[in-house]
Amino acid sequence: MAFAPFEKVALIGLGLIGSSLSHVMRREKLATSISGHARSAATRERAMELGLADTMHEHAADAVRDADLVVLCVPVGACGPVAEAISKALKPGAIVTDVGSVKSAVIREVSPHIPGNVHFVPGHPIAGTEYSGPDSGFASLFENRWCILTPLGGTDADVTARLTAFWKACGSNVDIMDADHHDRVLSITSHLPQLIAFNIVTTAADLEEVTQQEVIKYSAGGFRDFTRLAASDPTMWRDVYLNNKQAVLELLGRFSEDMSALQRAIRWGDGDMLFDTFTRARGIRQRIIEAGQDTDEPDFGRGSQHSETTAPADGRD
Amino acid sequence: MAFAPFEKVALIGLGLIGSSLSHVMRREKLATSISGHARSAATRERAMELGLADTMHEHAADAVRDADLVVLCVPVGACGPVAEAISKALKPGAIVTDVGSVKSAVIREVSPHIPGNVHFVPGHPIAGTEYSGPDSGFASLFENRWCILTPLGGTDADVTARLTAFWKACGSNVDIMDADHHDRVLSITSHLPQLIAFNIVTTAADLEEVTQQEVIKYSAGGFRDFTRLAASDPTMWRDVYLNNKQAVLELLGRFSEDMSALQRAIRWGDGDMLFDTFTRARGIRQRIIEAGQDTDEPDFGRGSQHSETTAPADGRD
Numbered sequence: 001m002a003f004a005p006f007e008k009v010a011l012i013g014l015g016l017i018g019s020s021l022s023h024v025m026r027r028e029k030l031a032t033s034i035s036g037h038a039r040s041a042a043t044r045e046r047a048m049e050l051g052l053a054d055t056m057h058e059h060a061a062d063a064v065r066d067a068d069l070v071v072l073c074v075p076v077g078a079c080g081p082v083a084e085a086i087s088k089a090l091k092p093g094a095i096v097t098d099v100g101s102v103k104s105a106v107i108r109e110v111s112p113h114i115p116g117n118v119h120f121v122p123g124h125p126i127a128g129t130e131y132s133g134p135d136s137g138f139a140s141l142f143e144n145r146w147c148i149l150t151p152l153g154g155t156d157a158d159v160t161a162r163l164t165a166f167w168k169a170c171g172s173n174v175d176i177m178d179a180d181h182h183d184r185v186l187s188i189t190s191h192l193p194q195l196i197a198f199n200i201v202t203t204a205a206d207l208e209e210v211t212q213q214e215v216i217k218y219s220a221g222g223f224r225d226f227t228r229l230a231a232s233d234p235t236m237w238r239d240v241y242l243n244n245k246q247a248v249l250e251l252l253g254r255f256s257e258d259m260s261a262l263q264r265a266i267r268w269g270d271g272d273m274l275f276d277t278f279t280r281a282r283g284i285r286q287r288i289i290e291a292g293q294d295t296d297e298p299d300f301g302r303g304s305q306h307s308e309t310t311a312p313a314d315g316r317d
Numbered sequence: 318m319a320f321a322p323f324e325k326v327a328l329i330g331l332g333l334i335g336s337s338l339s340h341v342m343r344r345e346k347l348a349t350s351i352s353g354h355a356r357s358a359a360t361r362e363r364a365m366e367l368g369l370a371d372t373m374h375e376h377a378a379d380a381v382r383d384a385d386l387v388v389l390c391v392p393v394g395a396c397g398p399v400a401e402a403i404s405k406a407l408k409p410g411a412i413v414t415d416v417g418s419v420k421s422a423v424i425r426e427v428s429p430h431i432p433g434n435v436h437f438v439p440g441h442p443i444a445g446t447e448y449s450g451p452d453s454g455f456a457s458l459f460e461n462r463w464c465i466l467t468p469l470g471g472t473d474a475d476v477t478a479r480l481t482a483f484w485k486a487c488g489s490n491v492d493i494m495d496a497d498h499h500d501r502v503l504s505i506t507s508h509l510p511q512l513i514a515f516n517i518v519t520t521a522a523d524l525e526e527v528t529q530q531e532v533i534k535y536s537a538g539g540f541r542d543f544t545r546l547a548a549s550d551p552t553m554w555r556d557v558y559l560n561n562k563q564a565v566l567e568l569l570g571r572f573s574e575d576m577s578a579l580q581r582a583i584r585w586g587d588g589d590m591l592f593d594t595f596t597r598a599r600g601i602r603q604r605i606i607e608a609g610q611d612t613d614e615p616d617f618g619r620g621s622q623h624s625e626t627t628a629p630a631d632g633r634d
Contacts, residue, residue: 126538129615184526185527185532185535189521190540192520193539193540200510212601216605217463218443218502219605219611221506221507221510222506222546225543226542227611228617229542230595230599230602234591234596242583242588245583245584255516256576259513259573265558271556274554278554278555279551280518281519284518284529285547293534293537298455299446300545300618301618302611
């Protein structure tokens with residue numbers, strides 16, 4: 001079904017998510033016009049060069065004026081201050097949403113600044129890459145990924161439906177859940193893996209007997225997989241941990257307990273325990289592939305190395 | 318420079334590494350004939366169907382008879398028993414090598430069974446995917462990866478040079494180091510990342526408030542990256558931990574300490590500590606990419622999703 005475009009969409013923040021939204025909105029004609037705000041002059045200029053917005057504004061309030069949809073694409077910790085800054089400029093009847101990886105804290109910080117005649121529906125597209133900034137976006141980022149909306153009690157069902165249709169038009173699947181549950185789910189599917197990735201790189205950097213050069217050269221043994229996540233934006237992630245403290249700490253406790261059990265099995269040579277744990281862990285990937293959330297190509301299809309097989313000898317001998 | 322092919326190469330084990338070696342040896346004509354051994358009749362049959370070997374043998378000793386190069390491509394824990402089984406059948410002057418992820422233990426278990434007129438040069442190609450078995454191999458697996466050789470004191474330099482040339486002809490870069498150092502280096506670049514991947518999947522499986530289906534659906538938040546490693550062969554990995562106990566336990570201690578420091582920073586809201594740690598961790602990926610050990614495509618180039626950008630509207634509106 002055709003999606004009735006928004007007249008004007010304001011993107012507050014033109015990083016990976018904001019710029020990707022711009023690309024897909026342009027491609028799918030989801031907005032008549034796009035206004036944008038970025039804190040830094042360099043980003044505002046680059047966004048104009050890339051055609052990410054029709055107008056870029058130094059002040060967020062100027063970007064949201066007359067906008068029918070306002071999307072906060074800034075780190076979680078910036079959502080409250082931004083909401084305060086745009087509060088008085090919001091158009092009656094507008095929808096405000098966000099893309100933050102934590103939902104309860106965003107609701108707590110943003111809600112007080114949303115006027116009674118404006119709709120606030122928090123959201124979170126579970127999509128990204130390790131790159132950031134206005135150049136990192138691309139139109140298919142949300143394709144077949146999930147976007148979770150966490151509408152507050154009393155939200156007009158039509159408004160949630162409209163935002164759902166918008167994300168579907170961007171290529172996403174959409175789920176609705178409450179904010180606390182979202183934060184618990186994301187602590188395992190995103191926040192803990194990310195923290196572990198940052199941590200193991202730190203541990204590697206501090207070794208005395210193994211050089212950085214060795215870690216880099218031999219990283220294809222598995223380590224390199226973690227460095228992708230560890231290349232992600234530090235500000236964004238700092239804000240995630242400061243704002244999803246409870247769920248992350250609870251999960252870290254469980255992770256450490258499980259790690260200690262494996263450590264003990266290694267120390268005491270309990271091969272059966274290791275084998276059973278590894279066998280159990282093995283199964284989940286197939287289900288992720290079947291759910292369309294990862295590729296079944298070996299090694300993520302990196303560099304298409306696997307596409308070559310037993311080609312005829314090329315005469316090098 | 319042309320590599321003078323081996324007359325006969327014996328592959329003991331036809332899993333990912335053994336079958337990949339067969340593919341590249343065929344393509345580059347590195348052997349006049351290939352004999353193989355696999356424990357299971359199904360693998361032996363499949364290896365013949367795939368043309369991985371000219372002859373497949375139920376007993377490893379029959380495979381190594383008259384072989385100039387014998388490559389042990391079995392889990393680390395099987396190397397000792399296999400060496401014992403082939404000991405008497407080895408041809409004088411033959412080179413025996415292996416591909417195990419642990420070197421000191423392999424040397425300890427294998428060396429006693431190598432006759433005085435046979436050369437044993439332990440090796441480890443740092444290459445792999447999450448798949449295993451005779452169908453998983455491909456000729457370019459070793460391309461631009463590193464292979465580490467850990468020759469024992471007193472090894473004939475010509476023999477090490479010959480094996481080095483062989484791995485280079487397979488597409489690898491080759492480094493020489495001592496076995497203990499290898500085991501420490503691999504504990505950080507491979508064994509710890511792999512253990513963490515197994516562990517986080519286990520932690521996820523045991524949650525009460527988040528369903529398995531949710532973990533799978535929303536895994537694009539980072540979790541899915543870990544499931545690739547967790548899909549690897551349990552037997553191989555059990556043997557790694559049982560045989561590199563000391564280096565892995567030492568490293569696990571450091572990892573846990575660093576994790577506790579991050580946990581504390583989250584609990585006490587120390588955003589500066591988190592930001593500094595994350596910023597420091599971010600840098601290493603660029604160096605891995607520059608070293609040719611990973612792709613710079615966003616998200617490992619998965620499914621080429623990034624190749625699409627602002628294409629013209631396709632008329633769906």
